[in-house]
Amino acid sequence: MNKGVFHYDICIVGGGLAGLSLAALLSESGLSIAVVEPTPLPLNPVRPAKDDYALRISAINLASMRLFEHLGIKPALLDSRASGYQKMQIWDANSDAFIQFDANDIDSDQLGYIIENNIIINSIFDIIKANGNIIFHTDSLLDIEHKPDGIEIKLEKGRLHTQLLVGADGQFSKVRALAKIPTELGTFNQTALVCRIQTEQTHQQTAYQCFHHSGPIAYLPLMDGSSSIVWSCDTDKAAQLSQLDDKAFARAIQDALQSTLGAVKILGPRAAFPLAQQHASAYIDSRIALIGDAAHRTHPLAGLGANLGLQDAAVLAETLLQAGQQHRPMHSMATLRKYERTRKHQNALILDTMAAFKAGFASRSPGLTSLRAMALNSVNHSPILKTGITRLATGISGDLPKICQPLNF
């Protein structure tokens, strides 16, 4: 054992939604866990002021909410302005295609919740900070070295030794790069513009998404009556929109949503996120597993990226805990392969579907425009199909980790 090197069973690199959720799910396992994250936790502001909404906001589906319920943070999220939405309307700006999803169709109170990422991260941190098995290193991963008895990890400020290394370090994952795991990268040549707005008419706890050839614009309903917009469009167009002053930008948003909620007022700063689809060719390597955006990244049009990462965390936690119960080494390739087999294929299906959806709406071909109108309208008028899709998208049915399943699943 090297002097000055901290030894752990599991080292999770990245304290975002995926990494922190995994740490929390393993917090009762008795395993010693390190979380390496350069940004000090809790994130600032710890308790955001009434009008101080963060720009990174996620639509959290019912499966992820059950994971949060399992962790015991659902009440804190609901208290911290998680905004439930009961309806979602999606339409095509270039045809009469329209579909509405309704929580009533799946006998649920909500279709999902709009929550600031920072609030989720701080709520998870709150419940695990006092757990003696989890140690936080405010640091960055620099390098790794495989040893006969584990992996030695070089951080900016120290060294760790671990039996298993989990890369939860996001789209530019250093763990993935050091493990030399290639990724398939598909660029959409799109950028998502994000900002908070007030609309003339109330959003009625409904999420709205209008598809243009250049990409979709979504209005996500917030608790205080304002909305968060995610406007994904071609990067040239996003650059032009970014140049507009608030008044002109508000007008552009209103036009893009075809005045559905009337006039728009900009309430805060804007941010731009370049979009790409990325899939790691493997989720595992010797003593290494990737979760969340480190393993996959998709277009935000279905609001799924964080939800998929949370399911990765749930499946990996369940797989490791089961290996422990059966006295099998949790870092063995057989254990890790079980995780990869469960998640990689499912994520690939969703990534492919999102890419096809995006390409389908981008097409200007009149044939394809009427085809997608026909498809969307037929689903809208078929209660069985619509309910099936809603159950899958919200995480009521499908191949879910146990932690994310409804009680009567």
Ligand SMILES: Cc1cc2nc3c(=O)[nH]c(=O)nc-3n(C[C@H](O)[C@H](O)[C@H](O)COP(=O)(O)OP(=O)(O)OC[C@H]3O[C@@H](n4cnc5c(N)ncnc54)[C@H](O)[C@@H]3O)c2cc1C
């Ligand atoms: C505009 C937009 C809207 C979106 N909307 C939704 C939505 O509505 N619903 C949804 O489900 N998803 C949504 N997503 C996707 C979602 O935001 C991401 O999938 C999710 O945040 C990824 O979480 P993560 O924990 O995997 O990675 P990250 O959030 O990227 O966290 C990675 C962490 O790793 C740390 N890190 C990086 N490098 C190192 C290093 N070398 N050493 C140590 N730590 C390191 C970082 O500091 C970071 O904290 C959206 C994405 C965008 C861009």
